[in-house]
Amino acid sequence: MANQINIIMSSTENQKKKLAVDQIDLKKTVKLAYLSLTPTESEQLESDIIKILNTIDKLRAIDLATVEPLYQVNGFFNRFREDQKGDHLQIQTVIENAPDALGRFFRVPLVVEKEGDLEQ
Amino acid sequence: MLDDLSILNIQSSLRKLKEKKIGALELTDFFLNRAKKLEALGAYITLDPEQARKEAALADHLIATEGKDAFIKKPLLGVPLAIKDMICTKDLKTTAASLILENFIPPYDATAVAKLKAAGGIILGKTNMDEFAMGSSNENSAFFAACNPWDTSRVPGGSSGGSAVAVAARLALGALGTDTGGSIRQPAAFSGIVGLKPTYGRVSRYGAIAFASSLDQIGPMALNVDDASLLLSIISGEDQHDSTSAAVAPPKFNFLNSENKEQSPSSSIKGLRIGVPKEYMSAAGINPEVEKIIRAALEKFVELGARLVEISLPNTNLALAAYYIIAPAEASSNLARYDGVRYGRRAKISPKDSLFEMYAKSRGEGFGREVRRRIVIGTYVLSSGYYDAYYLQALKARRLVFEDFVKAFQDCCDIIACPTSPTTAFKLNEKTSDPVAMYLNDIYTIPVNLAGLPAISIPCGFDSQKLPCGLQLIGNAWDEERLLKVAKIYESNTGWKDRLPPTVEVLP
Numbered sequence: 001m002a003n004q005i006n007i008i009m010s011s012t013e014n015q016k017k018k019l020a021v022d023q024i025d026l027k028k029t030v031k032l033a034y035l036s037l038t039p040t041e042s043e044q045l046e047s048d049i050i051k052i053l054n055t056i057d058k059l060r061a062i063d064l065a066t067v068e069p070l071y072q073v074n075g076f077f078n079r080f081r082e083d084q085k086g087d088h089l090q091i092q093t094v095i096e097n098a099p100d101a102l103g104r105f106f107r108v109p110l111v112v113e114k115e116g117d118l119e120q
Numbered sequence: 121m122l123d124d125l126s127i128l129n130i131q132s133s134l135r136k137l138k139e140k141k142i143g144a145l146e147l148t149d150f151f152l153n154r155a156k157k158l159e160a161l162g163a164y165i166t167l168d169p170e171q172a173r174k175e176a177a178l179a180d181h182l183i184a185t186e187g188k189d190a191f192i193k194k195p196l197l198g199v200p201l202a203i204k205d206m207i208c209t210k211d212l213k214t215t216a217a218s219l220i221l222e223n224f225i226p227p228y229d230a231t232a233v234a235k236l237k238a239a240g241g242i243i244l245g246k247t248n249m250d251e252f253a254m255g256s257s258n259e260n261s262a263f264f265a266a267c268n269p270w271d272t273s274r275v276p277g278g279s280s281g282g283s284a285v286a287v288a289a290r291l292a293l294g295a296l297g298t299d300t301g302g303s304i305r306q307p308a309a310f311s312g313i314v315g316l317k318p319t320y321g322r323v324s325r326y327g328a329i330a331f332a333s334s335l336d337q338i339g340p341m342a343l344n345v346d347d348a349s350l351l352l353s354i355i356s357g358e359d360q361h362d363s364t365s366a367a368v369a370p371p372k373f374n375f376l377n378s379e380n381k382e383q384s385p386s387s388s389i390k391g392l393r394i395g396v397p398k399e400y401m402s403a404a405g406i407n408p409e410v411e412k413i414i415r416a417a418l419e420k421f422v423e424l425g426a427r428l429v430e431i432s433l434p435n436t437n438l439a440l441a442a443y444y445i446i447a448p449a450e451a452s453s454n455l456a457r458y459d460g461v462r463y464g465r466r467a468k469i470s471p472k473d474s475l476f477e478m479y480a481k482s483r484g485e486g487f488g489r490e491v492r493r494r495i496v497i498g499t500y501v502l503s504s505g506y507y508d509a510y511y512l513q514a515l516k517a518r519r520l521v522f523e524d525f526v527k528a529f530q531d532c533c534d535i536i537a538c539p540t541s542p543t544t545a546f547k548l549n550e551k552t553s554d555p556v557a558m559y560l561n562d563i564y565t566i567p568v569n570l571a572g573l574p575a576i577s578i579p580c581g582f583d584s585q586k587l588p589c590g591l592q593l594i595g596n597a598w599d600e601e602r603l604l605k606v607a608k609i610y611e612s613n614t615g616w617k618d619r620l621p622p623t624v625e626v627l628p
Contacts, residue, residue: 033498067520072572074321
């Protein structure tokens with residue numbers, strides 16, 4: 001199974017960015033996304049991603065150097081208020097949705113592993 | 121009244137409830153029965169008959185003791201509604217149509233839901249949708265597809281497909297949807313109903329499961345403009361739980377009061393400048409029949425006294441690409457919370473599995489194909505080395521799309537009119553194999569979310585296959601009042617909303 005997808009892109013004369021060939025390391029990206037996939041799912045994903053990247057890649061060829069990015073239309077500003085005492089969710093109610101719990105704690109697999117055994 | 125579906129809507133039901141010609145429980149049972157009988161349409165993921173009937177009985181009690189006064193504090197008293205399964209409802213399962221939230225029971229109500237409840241609305245259940253609102257056909261639901269009540273071999277649109285079906289098939293009097301790139305308007309168009317995406321910040325997103333937070337808005341789906349306006353007036357407003365909800369006074373809808381004399385159409389619409397984007401009407405992919413229907417609708421506006429102005433939104437061609445970078449980027453971040461720890465699905469793991477493996481397996485099996493695609497795209501465009509080239513570039517393109525609209529409203533027009541979707545409802549399975557073909561269905565709705573503007577889809581005709589077609593009206597930011605007024609005038613001068621889908625004229 002190929003994990004490297006090569007995407008051929010049309011280069012434009014006025015762009016010096018490396019547009020001719022770009023690469024997505026699918027295996028790495030899937031890992032960053034914390035997704036575990038079966039081989040079939042990975043293959044499906046690969047062909048889907050090529051189609052989608054082909055669609056969105058045209059943006060890269062456009063010169064937008066002087067344009068300010070727009071993150072959110074209403075602008076960013078801090079909204080402060082005085083602290084107020086209020087209600088909170090009951091621990092038991094919250095814990096009820098947990099897939100694994102012990103008393104009032106969420107239970108997870110061992111987090112701290114033996115030396116030399118760590119996830120890179 | 122319950123034997124004539126064509127006159128059954130929120131306003132007419134409220135009148136009958138006030139006059140005690142019908143009871144809230146009777147009305148609730150009517151819809152619960154219909155929902156069960158028409159289960160095959162796939163509108164609801166979860167029905168909540170027990171709680172709905174309990175609330176309806178309380179409403180009846182309140183009406184019996186307080187009479188019409190009960191409706192002053194509770195303007196939706198006894199009105200049965202449906203809520204998209206993307207919006208949290210206290211003690212009522214909320215899945216986002218995903219296996220990862222299959223058994224999630226929210227411990228709180230979304231603000232919009234809390235407001236509907238406080239206004240006396242009865243929540244019948246939770247409606248079907250594309251998983252995490254990612255899709256335009258409702259076929260990405262992890263549980264089952266929904267079908268179009270006008271032709272059950274076709275999709276109802278998406279992602280708020282179930283809400284659209286529930287309203288169109290009269291399985292609820294109104295519904296809430298969410299709209300990130302067209303998810304209220306496109307299914308409203310496909311299903312022949314009214315759907316409104318409010319200005320970004322008009323309605324609190326608290327309790328709406330986050331997909332792309334800078335684009336998401338909750339909005340009403342209803343049988344007519346009056347009903348949609350009423351629902352909007354109730355759910356809108358600043359909320360301390362959502363810092364992006366704006367301190368703008370909720371829209372006033374005095375003109376809706378049916379006892380008031382309706383302003384004559386000519387006085388409200390005379391001289392109104394309706395912008396028609398040239399890039400939209402000539403776009404490749406627009407179905408000729410849809411184009412013809414939209415042009416006829418535009419002519420109707422001229423007949424009513426409005427003026428058509430050709431406008432240009434020159435950066436329209438960047439919108440789709442920008443959206444399919446920004447929305448997945450925000451989604452990949454928002455959906456990082458599904459880790460199999462605090463809530464949601466956890467995969468079966470072996471004692472040897474690490475915490476990372478638990479996360480990855482739970483997410484791998486919990487998310488469906490489209491959601492995985494978008495998470496991976498989003499992760500990629502945000503990853504080191506690609507952030508500037510994709511994500512930042514998309515945000516810059518977003519500004520250009522935004523400024524196109526600002527300029528149009530400043531210089532040329534009061535309102536923009538265009539198709540909601542380039543086609544009418546397509547066949548089930550027609551586009552499932554090609555994600556990009558599915559994305560192209562949103563070309564008219566996506567720019568509106570990028571610009572944060574309010575827009576409404578209203579029925580404006582039928583194609584040769586008797587499928588409904590939607591007209592999209594786009595307003596300037598915070599100008600819902602004018603938007604709804606204009607929509608109402610068009611609606612009351614055409615009869616499109618009165619047609620019933622053929623498959624739903626069964627009685628319980």
